[in-house]
Structures are given as structure tokens and as C-alpha cells.
Amino acid sequence: MIRVAFDIGGTFTDFVLHDSRSNRTLTGKVSTTPEDPSLAVEAGLKEMLATAAITGSDLGAVLHATTVATNAVLERKGAATGLITTEGFRDVLLIGRQKRYETYDLYIEKPAPLVRRRHIVEVRERIAADGSVVAPIDMASVDLAIDAMLAAGRESIAIALLHAYANPEHERRIAERIRQKAPGLAVTLSSEVSPKFREYERTSTAVTNAYVMPIIDRYLKRLEMTLAEIGCRERLLIMQSNGGLASPVMARDYPVRVIESGPAAGILMCADVARSIGRRDVVTFDMGGTTAKLGAIDNGTPAIMPTFEVDLVRSRRGSGLPLNLPAVEMQEIGAGGGSIARVEKGMIAVGPDSAGAVPGPICYGKGGTLPTITDANVVLGYISPDRFNAGTMTLDVAGATLGMEIHVARPLGISVAEAAWGVHMIATTNMENALRLVSVERGRDPRNYAMVAFGGAGPLHAARLARRAGVPQVVVPNGAGVGSAIGLLQAAPRIDVSTTRVLRLDGRDASSSIEELYRRLEAQARSEIARVGQSGEPQWSRYAQMRYVGQGFEIHVDLPGGPIDAGYPEKVAEAFRQAYLRKNKFVDEQGIVEGVDWTLVATHGRHGDVAIRMAEGGALGAQVLTRKAWFPEADGFTETRVLNRAALLGAATFAGPVIIDDPYCTIVVPPGDSVRMSDAGHIIIDIDPEGRS
């Protein structure tokens, strides 16, 4: 089958086309067209089809990762949205959880809510925590609410009532009435999009869904028109935040599920790379122009977190809009190639401010005047000034050096090279701390993990980061520069269905209750699978959010498979205790265990084990050049070999220091480490055991 994948990023839209019969892979990059992203898709797709000498009808699948939903939220360019809620609770969304993300800063702002107070309307009804109806819904108040929404020009409505997770009936009645009275309005039910307790977080999730729903709908319409013209409209699937592919229908109903679409695709690519080199456990490291993203894969499966936040301020936890949805585990920090370096309190600080694409790092020569991480890497001799971005840009080394001198070296009284090295190392340290959050903080010993590095800047910092964090091996995948698009080719249709049901495992009915709720989840999953257009029996797996009775937060526990019988609750409890000990270094043997959110995952088979591999090439061929690059192990600048990937073909192993030019990234191998190519065409760096911490 021939499949094409495209990932729309902030600067470039990346394409990968793969033909499983000939095992041929093509890549491409075109500039993103923010005003209408489908324009770039059209241009890029046509180019890919022409190069491959095929037509749209030859495509078996069109796979897509998008940041449209994320950007609508970040830029507050979503739909005109209204919120209908329970009488007495109009302000839940605006009040939030109230904690400051900076204790000592009383001047901070909360992120602007997606709905203003004037567009939040109450209806008379009340449901109790156990789902019983305290006050039946007053449909006259519902009609008034709908009229108010229409009068205020709302195009999308979120409905979030108290305890709707326990009884969705009232939310459904309101939705029904909206569909009768105003069929043009988009409607989101909190009980469908996020059936979990804690009203603020559930409301926030529902409102975010409503806010992006018409945007995604319009976007998909344009995209589908483009694809229809090319002749492959029916084959479109979209990446969700949890790493599964969904149909456009699903993405239209639950657009909030595609918020982390791009990062999820990247993680899947890493999982595939891990498989191809025989690794089950990897940490993932994606560093681009403005941020670095760190994630993890355990036992071959990308880690999925039950909740996340969008629109964080200063990367501070608790500063963003919470979303009660599973997403690939990701720690994002403001350290990218464009992050600006400065001196504060006699120390070097890097990021989170970024020079972005405009004006960009000094070395781009587009008017940037403040030194960035990329400038530091140019000064250190790591980046080939004449072969940056597949040779499309020439970098200004002198400008980068001068900027580093003025803004970092002189204020600290150190040399320019030392300053650049300081910037490089501080950035690495910041990423190390983020890496810790996804590794040791969550019970993962980095010594047992490999690191998969991708993105424009990831492979440059990876070996140093791995060394500091104690990770023994780095893998730079084939096609690291278009990693997320490759990941799309490796995704499988996946449906997660969840329910909230607080269930003590010591209860007499525990096993029958678990059996019953999983039976219902399976029915729900099957109906969703039908909408994705999949046939055949999926693979099933279960997980739950669990805690000790009395706690308020749960941990993720993968549940055992097999029949749910009388012995099952104790197996579940034991799985919890193991997970708890790994995470917290303590187990309370007297504690009673309960499950809160129960999830069933249906996965359809992937498209075989596709080995995606770019052709080796490039101007350098197997030729080896040298250049001076700075390494503390060599006490400063030292003559360093610079090679192309092709030089590594044929089982050659090179000892560091070595620099490898990939079309869209640079790989730096410090002294002590060694580098080679795997059978699948990935570059493997073995980290010096002496240098690891």
C-alpha cells in the first residue's frame, strides 16, 4: 500500500510518502501557510505525487497531524462559544482552582478563559454526587438559555452541569433541545467529552472542545475538498493526543482530542525506532526552534497521561487550561534552538524567551541581535555554516560570535568559547531537569533506557544530555528531521473509552462490577470503531486510575488481561501496589485499594512492520571533512571529523569527537562516545560509560 503522512508545524509542513511494496520512502518540506494550512498541504501533496509518479487514487491512506486546534486555543482564535451550567455555578470556569503558579508573584495573570462571563448561562436543575436527581431539569430555563446564546451570536455551546459524570441525563436533555431549536449550533457535553469528577477541570475540557469544534470542522472541510480534488478524500485519518488515529468524524465530535496531535505522532515514531533496535524502554527527546519535548516509552508502549494542560505560562505547572484527556506523556520546556541566552545574577540563563523564526538567532542574519542556543552551537563549531537546513541557508558565524561576546562572555569575564559552552550546557541542564520529570520522577531508571532524539536541534544536544542523565545510548532515527510525519505512518487506529466509577477492590461485588463496566466499555468501543471505519477484531487492553481509599489522586495502572473472575480484583490490587512502590518508594500494606477511572483500549493492527528508510546521499557522500569544534574533554577547540550519514554505511564505527550532517539536523558525538549505524539505518551513539553520571 502507498500511504502519505503530513505534519503541519509552525514553520514547515513535513511530508513522508511510503510505498510498502517497493519499500520506497520520499520526504518533503514546504513552508506552512498559517492563514489556510490546506494550501501548503495541497502544494506539498501534489509535489510528492508528481515525484512518485502516482495519482491520489493510488494512496491507501492519508495520515495527518495538526496543530490547528492547539493554535486556536493559544491564539484565542476559536469559535464564539457559550457555556450552559447548573444554577448557582456560573463562575466555576472563571474561578478555576485559584492557586498561583508563582507563590511570590501577586501580579500574575490567569490565562484568559475561552468563554466570557456574559456568555455563561445557568439552568435550573440539580444532580447529586451519586447521580440521583435532586431537582428535575426546568426546560423553560433551558429555552431561555438557548435564546440567550443565539441572541449573543454563539456558534458553539458547551454544556457542563454539576455531577454530570454520574448522571448525564440533564445534559442530554439540553443538547436535544438545542438540536431542535437551533440545529446549526455545535454542542459539547461534559459528560461525553470528560466524564470525571472535579467540576472545573471537566468544564474546562468541555469548553475547550466547544471552542475548537467549529474551527476543526471548517478546517477539515477545506482539507477534505483539497483531498477530494486529489482523489483521496476517503482515506484521511487524524492523529489524536493519545497516539491513536481517528476518523474525521471523531475529530469533529471530539476535537479537543487532537490538541497534542503532532507530539503524539513523534512519540509513535520513537516507539517504532525502539522496536527496530530491540529496545523496549526509551526516553524521547524532540527539540525544535522554541521548545524541547521529553517523553517516555515503557515496555514498547508510549506512556499516556490521564490529563494535561494547554497554554502554560512560563512552562509552570498549574498555569494553563486543564484538559481531562489522555495524552502522550510529555514534558515541554522553553529550550529550543531559538531560546535566548543572557546573564543574570552572575550566571547564565537560557530561555524561555525565544527569538522564534523572526528575527531568529543572530546567525540566521535576519536581524536577530540576541544570542541563542543555535548561535552558541555555531560558535562551538557544531553546526556546518554552509550546510544548514539541507544547504538552503548560510549562517553568520562572525555575528553569532560577536553577540555571544557582548551578551554573555564580557559580563561574566570569560572567553567567547567558554560562554558558548556555558549556554550549551545550561540548556542541556534545563532539559536534563525536564528529562528527570519524565524519568526518575516517575520511577524510570535512565540507565535502563535509550534516548531517541529528533527535531531540528535534538540530535545535536542528545549525547551530552544522555551523558548527564545517565542514559547509555542515543538513537537518531533515519529521517529525524521529519520525525513526526514518519510517526504518523506508524500509528494504528486506537480508541480509548473510559468511565468514572469509584470501586473498592475489597468489596464483595468487586469482580462482577468490574466485569460489568468493562462489558459496557467494550460495547461503546465497538460503536466508535465502526465510526472510524475499521473492520476486524481489535486488540484489547485495560488500564485504570487507582488510589488508596481516602486519597484524592490516582496513579496509572496497567491492568492484567484475561477473564474478569473472582480472583481478578486481587490481581488488580497487586498491580496497583507494584506501580505505587515504583513511583513513591513506599507502600502502605494496610491500605485498601480502589479504582476510579477505568479505561479500555481498542487497537487495530498496524500496517505491518514497515521499515521506513530514507535514501542515503548528500553532497558529501562518504567523504570525511574536518573542522574545529569545542569539547571540554579536549580542553577546547579540537580538529573534529565531519561526515555524512553515508560514511556510516557498512558497519563502520567512529570514535568521538565526530559531527554528522543530516539534511535537517546535526548530530554531535563528543569525545569518549562512539557512533555507528543500525541495520535499519538509524544512527546509534554509545555513551562513554566513564562520562555518565
Add this chain to the structure above:
Amino acid sequence: MTALSSDASAKLDPITLTVIWNTLLSIAEELGVTLRNTAFSEAVREGDDFATALFDKNAVMIAQGNYSPGHLGSMPFMAKQVLEYIPAETLKPGDSIMVNDSFIGAGHFPDVYQIMPVFVDSRLVGFVCCSAHQVDMGGAAPGSQKVHGVTEAFQEGLRILPIRFVREGRIDKDIMRIVLGNVRVPDKVRGDLLAQHTANLSAAARLQKMFSDYGVATVESAYATILDRSEATMRETLAKVPAGTYSFEDYMDDYGPNTDPIKMAVDITFDGKGSVEFDFSRSSDAVPAAINSYINYTRAYAVFATKTFCNALDPQTEGSMRPIKLTVREGCFFNPRFPAPSGGRPILQIRIFDTINGAMAKALPERAMGAFSHWSNPNIGGIDDRTGRPFVMYDVSLGGYGGQYGKDGVEGMTPVMNCSNIPVEVHETHNPVRIHRFGFIPDSGGAGQWRGGCGVQKDIELLNSTATLSHLGDRHVFAPYGIFGGKPGALAESILNPQGNGERLHSKETRAIKRGDILSFRLSGAGGYGPPEKRDPKAIAEDLADGFVTEEHAKREYGWIANAENGTGQS
């Protein structure tokens, strides 16, 4: 005080220093995350009513997490007091100490500290610590925060002077039994005490790893530099404040039904060279009710206010606290002698800040703000009819900020203390209550060029046959002030059964309530900044559209004239 010399820091390179400092902050932050995620009580797991700190081997504080300032600022004094009871050389790996004394700790018994020594190769290298507000420590009323009628600390529940409650890795079951035998909700207290221990264990493991990565000498050298740098940064910022003495006075409503107001007075002296002194001595004497502010608590908020005004983002260490001096005469409300009762002292924290803010307005007019809309911290407890076991519903209601230079007071963000609210759905799941309203009170924010944030109303119905309310609020008599011509916010009110005869409750009253009673807690609004006549008419129109103010209020306070034709208006 510190035994570390600054000479040691000279050799440390800036990169290693940054790495160590960031790692310390990350450990202190994660300690709190583990505590929250493993805790049992709503106060800790939902409300974030706790704090964390890391110390060197001499109990000098090196790093803290982003948590509650009353606890954070009490840490250095607490740690040194603990080591006077239990000398460091008697500690063994796996030990952990517990303390809740109001003089040593954060000023009332519910705040329990656990401090754990950390060893590397059997050598003491430092301590990890967390404090947590236990939802009950026994005493006169559920929640251990009863104010009125409590005249000495011995009526406030279990007092724990520093004890080794974990010895070489084993939790002392006898001590645990004493503690749990004295509290109303033993399951929650046990769960939270274990959560504190779990969090310390996780942090200690990371600290050990850092010491073994970099070596004890390097880390200790970094500690010295961190303390010196943070002290120098604080002095640098304090030196920028114009030298002089700035004074302000305000009044707490009272300390129970039929009692007098409490004078809160501060004189703040900046010497222009990098030091500041806070003197609260002109305030009232200590009162015979459980609301006194022990010196450690007073200091915590003086330190908090200093950082807020001068140096908010620099990480707090004991070094950054050195230039801040506190002078309070003994026996004063802000420096009582033991056994002064203090269970209800949380209600003071915003008021201490408001008092300092009033003085700072004269020194740094563009940093000062209108007084906060204050908060309330009621505890409702009894025997749950459904289970036959005690329950304590600990609640926090948090309102808006005062107007600030250039912007209106933020709505609905925690002032001063840094807690979260507890979700309605969580309360209703665990306690026999139904909440009928949780939202802003229109027109309550003080008018101004930049208006104060609105107060928040929470109406709670009791579904149990009986319970005891231990109310904790203020600003029912003295409204949150506005500054530079801004108007005060509306007064707070607490009303029993507003749908019926609407009896007014006192802000610090303890009383029995019965099934069907509705408690309506209405916070005051925050004070405005600048004269209302200077307010941008567009901002008034926006407030009207969002219902933060009514048209009547806009007319009265801003001279607003509605323009019926196009829905806008002018003032």
C-alpha cells in the same frame, strides 16, 4: 549563623552551580507533588495547604517549593529549634522527626512538620522537610481552629514537641497510636502523615543522588554560594527602596462575638543600604482567644510581603531572609507567649499582608494594591449519619485581588497564602453537604480607576442530622481598604438560612447546626486603586456586560449614564 564560608564558593563554576540549584528547586517542588498526590485529606490533596523545604546539615534552608508561604517562611526557625531538642549527632539514617508546636512551627497545631535527615555514606548531609495542614488535631471543635472560648493552647488538641516518630526506617506504631487516638478523623490524619513520610523518602533519595553525583564538597560549596547570592540579590533589591520608615494601621474585626477590634500596626524601616526592619509592636496585646500570631507566623508573612514587593521570582533561601529583621514586643498580638491559643490564626495571613501593603503604598506606590477581598476557612464537623463515623469538612473560600497600578484586581485567585479551592463535587462526594452556590458577588469589588476583584459567595446546606460549625472569617466590620482614592470593597457577611429568617453569623462563631440549615458565606470585595472617576468607560461597559457590576452600582460609583441606543454609555 551559617558555618559555611563564602571562600569555598570561589572555585565553583557557574554551570555546576546552576545545575545544583535547579536540581534543588526541582526536588523541593516534586516533594510537594508527591505529598499532594498521596494525601488523604481535602486540605492537603485538593487545597495544597502544605509546604516543602531542603536544608543543609546545619539546618540552614537552601530551597523551597511553590507552596504555602506561612509554612515556607517558618521553616528555618523550626528546623533549628528541632535540632535543639534532638541534636543532629544523635540522628541515624532512616530517622524522621515530627513536630506541631505552635511556637516552633507555623503557629497552630494542625500544621504538622516532618523533617528527615539525609545521609550519604553514613554522613549527615542535610534534611528534607514538609509541613501539612492536618484536617484535625483534636481539641475543642472539629478542625482544631475554634477561636471564641478557647483561652489557652491546651484546649486546642494534641501538641507535639519534636519527636523521632520514625527510627531507622520504622514508623513508631506507639506514637502513631497516641496521635490517632487524639484526632477526630484518624484515617485522614494517618493517610496524610504517611503521605508526608512518603514524600520525604522520595526527596531524600534524589538529594542523596545529587550528593553522590557531585561530591559532598562541591554541593556544600554550591550551598554557600546559593545562600550568599540570594542574600546579595535581596540586599540589592531592598537597597532600591527609598530609605525611610513607613507606617500603617488597620483593624481586625474582633476575636469572637462581643469582643473588641484588634489593632494591627506596622512600622517598616528601609535603611537604603539593603536591610529592612518590620516592627509590629504598636499592635494590640495578645487576646484570650485562639487567633494569636506566633512570632514565626508573623515573620513568615513579613518575609513573604518583602519578597512580593521587591524580589518575587528569586528562589527563597535562608540567605534571602537574612536582610529582613523583625521586631515585635513580647506579649503583643504578633508575638504572644506560650500557651497563647492560636488555632484560628490562618485568618490573619491576608490581614498581615494588607497591613504591610498599606505601609508599602507610601514607599512603592506602583507596586502596592487595594486590600484583598479576604477569605474564609470554615470547618463543619460531626458524626456522619451514613457511616456513624466523624467527618470534618474543611473548606476554603478565596476571593479577588485589590486593584493594582494599571489593572483591575484579578478575580478568583488565591491571595497571599497559596492554596487551591476544594471542588464542589469533591465536598459533596465525601461530606454530608450540598453546595447551592459558588460564585462572584456582583458590585462587591471596590470602585476605582482599577477596581477591586469581587468577593465570592458559597452556600452550603447540611444534609446530616446535626453538626458543629467552627467559622473562621473576617472583614465583616472593617472593609478592605482602597488606595490612592480607590473605594473599599463591600463588607463580608455570613448568614444562616438566607432563604428563611436570615440570621447573621459572627465571623468567628462556633455553633451547632441541623439538617436543612444553609450557611451562606459571602466574602468581602477587594479594594480599588485610584479614583473611580478616572476609570476608563470601556472598562465599565465590559464589567456591565459581564455582570461584575450592576447598572445601579455603575451609576452610583462612577456616574455612569447608560446610552440606550447603542448599549454603551459614558461616565
